[in-house]
Amino acid sequence: MSTMSDPTQPVFRLSMLVNDTRYRGITFQIIAFFAIVFLFGWMAWNATQNLAALGQNISYGFLGEGAGYDINQKLIPYASTDTHLRAAFVGILNTLLVAFLGCITATIIGVTVGVLRLSNNWLVAKLMSGYVEIFRNVPVLIWILIIFSVMSNALPAPSAFRGENATASMVMDAFAFTNRGVYIPRPVWEPGSWMVVTVFFLSIVGIFALRRYAVKLLFDTGREIPVLKLSLAIFFVPTLLVYFLTGMPISLAYPSLQGFNFQGGIQIFGSLIGLWFALALYTGAFIAENVRGGIMSVSKGQTEAAAALGMRPGRIMRLVILPQALRVIIPPLISQYLNLTKNSSLAAAVGYMDITGTLGGITLNQTGRSFEAILLLMLFYLIISLSIAGVMNIYNNAIKLKER
Amino acid sequence: MKKTVFLGALAIAGVAGVMASAQTLDDVKARGALNCGISTGLVGFASQDANGEWQGFDVAVCRAVAAAVLGDASAVDFTPTTNQVRFEVLNSGEIDMLARNTTWTFSRDVDLKLEFAGVNYYDGQGFMVPAALGVTSAKELDGATVCIQAGTTTELNLADFFRINNMSYQPVPISTASEAQQQYLAGSCDVYTTDASGLAATRAAFEDPSGHIILPEIISKEPLGPLVRHGDNEWGDVVRWTLNALIAAEELGVTSANIEELAAGTDNPEINRLLGSEGSLGEMLGVSADWAKNAIAANGNYGEIFERYIGQNTPIGLARGLNAQWTEGGLLYAPPFR
Numbered sequence: 099m100s101t102m103s104d105p106t107q108p109v110f111r112l113s114m115l116v117n118d119t120r121y122r123g124i125t126f127q128i129i130a131f132f133a134i135v136f137l138f139g140w141m142a143w144n145a146t147q148n149l150a151a152l153g154q155n156i157s158y159g160f161l162g163e164g165a166g167y168d169i170n171q172k173l174i175p176y177a178s179t180d181t182h183l184r185a186a187f188v189g190i191l192n193t194l195l196v197a198f199l200g201c202i203t204a205t206i207i208g209v210t211v212g213v214l215r216l217s218n219n220w221l222v223a224k225l226m227s228g229y230v231e232i233f234r235n236v237p238v239l240i241w242i243l244i245i246f247s248v249m250s251n252a253l254p255a256p257s258a259f260r261g262e263n264a265t266a267s268m269v270m271d272a273f274a275f276t277n278r279g280v281y282i283p284r285p286v287w288e289p290g291s292w293m294v295v296t297v298f299f300l301s302i303v304g305i306f307a308l309r310r311y312a313v314k315l316l317f318d319t320g321r322e323i324p325v326l327k328l329s330l331a332i333f334f335v336p337t338l339l340v341y342f343l344t345g346m347p348i349s350l351a352y353p354s355l356q357g358f359n360f361q362g363g364i365q366i367f368g369s370l371i372g373l374w375f376a377l378a379l380y381t382g383a384f385i386a387e388n389v390r391g392g393i394m395s396v397s398k399g400q401t402e403a404a405a406a407l408g409m410r411p412g413r414i415m416r417l418v419i420l421p422q423a424l425r426v427i428i429p430p431l432i433s434q435y436l437n438l439t440k441n442s443s444l445a446a447a448v449g450y451m452d453i454t455g456t457l458g459g460i461t462l463n464q465t466g467r468s469f470e471a472i473l474l475l476m477l478f479y480l481i482i483s484l485s486i487a488g489v490m491n492i493y494n495n496a497i498k499l500k501e502r
Numbered sequence: 503m504k505k506t507v508f509l510g511a512l513a514i515a516g517v518a519g520v521m522a523s524a525q526t527l528d529d530v531k532a533r534g535a536l537n538c539g540i541s542t543g544l545v546g547f548a549s550q551d552a553n554g555e556w557q558g559f560d561v562a563v564c565r566a567v568a569a570a571v572l573g574d575a576s577a578v579d580f581t582p583t584t585n586q587v588r589f590e591v592l593n594s595g596e597i598d599m600l601a602r603n604t605t606w607t608f609s610r611d612v613d614l615k616l617e618f619a620g621v622n623y624y625d626g627q628g629f630m631v632p633a634a635l636g637v638t639s640a641k642e643l644d645g646a647t648v649c650i651q652a653g654t655t656t657e658l659n660l661a662d663f664f665r666i667n668n669m670s671y672q673p674v675p676i677s678t679a680s681e682a683q684q685q686y687l688a689g690s691c692d693v694y695t696t697d698a699s700g701l702a703a704t705r706a707a708f709e710d711p712s713g714h715i716i717l718p719e720i721i722s723k724e725p726l727g728p729l730v731r732h733g734d735n736e737w738g739d740v741v742r743w744t745l746n747a748l749i750a751a752e753e754l755g756v757t758s759a760n761i762e763e764l765a766a767g768t769d770n771p772e773i774n775r776l777l778g779s780e781g782s783l784g785e786m787l788g789v790s791a792d793w794a795k796n797a798i799a800a801n802g803n804y805g806e807i808f809e810r811y812i813g814q815n816t817p818i819g820l821a822r823g824l825n826a827q828w829t830e831g832g833l834l835y836a837p838p839f840r
């Protein structure tokens with residue numbers, strides 16, 4: 099930058115704000131800024147005026163009042179005598195649960211389908227593209243309803259498991275598939291179980307250390323060790339040993355039919371399953387397309403070069419193609435995760451009590467505080483979306499091409 | 503993204519804020535039609551017949567008000583509303599009144615700024631179970647899965663009932679009566695709970711009504727009635743007194759059959775004032791002198807409406823019970839027309 103001022107610089111005239119390209123950009127930005135501030139200010143003013151005219155003021159006091167309603171799926175203790183705020187937290191956890199399960203499942207489905215769609219096997223490739231087309235082109239709400247109603251109509255009610263001539267029976271005496279959900283055994287933690295759990299996690303750490311060591315060994319000395327067998331051994335042996343030494347402190351409580359419902363196990367609600375699978379299958383179809391696009395973006399020369407070095411197709415995919423494809427796949431994957439999370443608000447269609455069902459549904463309804471509840475809902479989804487995007491961006495930065 | 507979300511919220515605020523104007527009566531007259539909110543469908547209370555016309559006990563209230571104000575019982579635009587949105591739809595000004603199995607409660611009246619125009623059905627919350635379950639009392643429902651409509655007094659009463667009786671249950675929240683019916687019949691829940699009248703109406707629509715029983719316990723008071731927005735007293739009066747006219751007509755023996763004859767004048771001054779041959783009640787209310795006559799002629803008096811849509815001779819088969827005239831041991835008691 100030059101520090102010398104131009105002696106012939108013309109005096110500043112107001113018209114230059116519009117005509118002079120040096121100032122024009124700034125002028126318009128300032129105008130746009132004030133326009134937006136004015137617009138939002140006007141809307142906020144309008145909203146408060148209208149609410150005041152209805153005799154309502156904006157107040158969040160209702161969050162501290164008793165909720166009065168019950169929620170079926172709760173990850174934290176909750177009773178109808180708890181506050182609306184706590185009900186909202188129950189809803190938030192339910193949203194996070196289905197979003198988490200959905201994102202993981204969608205990713206697994208998406209990557210598998212995306213890779214298989216490029217398979218040389220005609221049938222497999224066609225099946226996969228059929229899946230993608232069917233799921234991508236029907237609205238997710240319809241899928242949620244379809245999967246949920248198939249579940250609630252095709253599976254037997256708990257009462258069908260009852261009596262001498264029951265028409266339904268449990269799978270392996272441990273799992274019950276009913277139209278109210280799936281019941282699975284529940285682990286019972288007795289004293290001493292923490293040791294087993296600790297050893298288990300230590301073994302996992304051990305497996306990672308082993309793999310590191312194996313790679314180092316290979317690079318340093320060229321010697322290979324049987325990583326898979328050793329990993330399996332580390333995975334099972336110490337944990338089982340401690341498990342038996344401490345007197346089998348972890349047992350399973352099996353679900354059994356008592357009264358109207360199965361008791362004793364863990365119930366995975368039908369509404370959760372319907373929502374989770376529909377979101378995963380739907381979003382998985384989009385992810386599959388991203389994955390396919392990502393793989394195709396890696397030049398064919400890479401595959402050929404790797405093949406010329408004698409690598410097997412599976413390894414080529416895992417070690418050469420996917421790492422490069424990931425750079426193309428991750429950014430759209432972020433928006434798929436955001437979509438899935440936001441789409442989870444369709445939960446109400448199947449009575450899944452997520453944040454939209456609790457705070458934005460029953461609480462909003464019973465208190466009539468719609469404006470406040472909707473603002474809170476927006477804030478929640480905003481925070482969640484920004485957090486997901488933030489985390490994924492960190493990951494994206496970690497794997498992106500390092501330019502040196 | 504931030505922006506769009508925010509705009510969305512304010513748009514909602516904008517909609518919710520359309521003013522509760524104090525001239526609904528004038529608006530209705532100028533429009534030439536009444537906008538009436540009803541339920542999404544409940545046989546006997548509000549359902550569409552083969553011609554797509556809305557019929558039912560609640561629908562009849564809308565028609566009577568339209569007849570009173572506009573002289574035409576068919577000048578009604580019906581808006582089906584779910585339990586969850588009904589008050590918002592009313593407060594937004596989209597409808598002029600709501601007549602859909604809605605319980606008059608303190609917080610709705612005071613906090614939600616609604617104005618109940620009276621009670622057209624005294625009800626209470628009951629439970630329905632498949633007869634095959636072998637349950638005979640609501641106290642045996644410990645551990646049951648219960649279908650409830652979200653956004654109702656029902657779900658609050660239910661929570662209290664189970665808590666007080668130290669029982670557990672699993673709620674299945676549902677948004678409309680027809681969905682509840684599907685889920686209940688599919689066995690997704692053991693019990694369906696709502697207002698007892700709603701249970702009777704739902705059961706009447708089943709293929710095999712006798713396979714389901716309504717348990718004897720009534721766990722709450724549910725006075726159901728039409729309502730309007732808070733703050734427009736003139737309009738509230740119109741709806742209130744139209745309902746009262748239907749009730750008074752039954753008490754005074756005015757029916758759709760004899761109304762023409764009685765409207766010409768009788769020696770009972772209250773009938774004369776009601777039907778407009780004496781006094782100026784219509785003028786005070788801001789409607790024509792024959793307002794009540796039109797309202798009663800639309801579907802008959804309260805008793806006729808009851809018998810036609812939900813009475814003993816209909817599939818729903820409700821007895822008058824609490825909904826008999828006070829002279830018959832019931833709770834219906836219209837204030838005097840003078």
Ligand SMILES: N[C@@H](CCC(=O)N[C@@H](CS)C(=O)NCC(=O)O)C(=O)O
Pocket residue numbers: 541542543544583584585602603604605651653654655656677678679680696697699700701724726
């Ligand atoms: N009276 C209660 C319950 C209302 C309710 O759930 N009504 C049901 C049946 S009694 C109904 O209108 N269902 C028809 C629909 O869902 O549209 C309230 O006002 O909260």
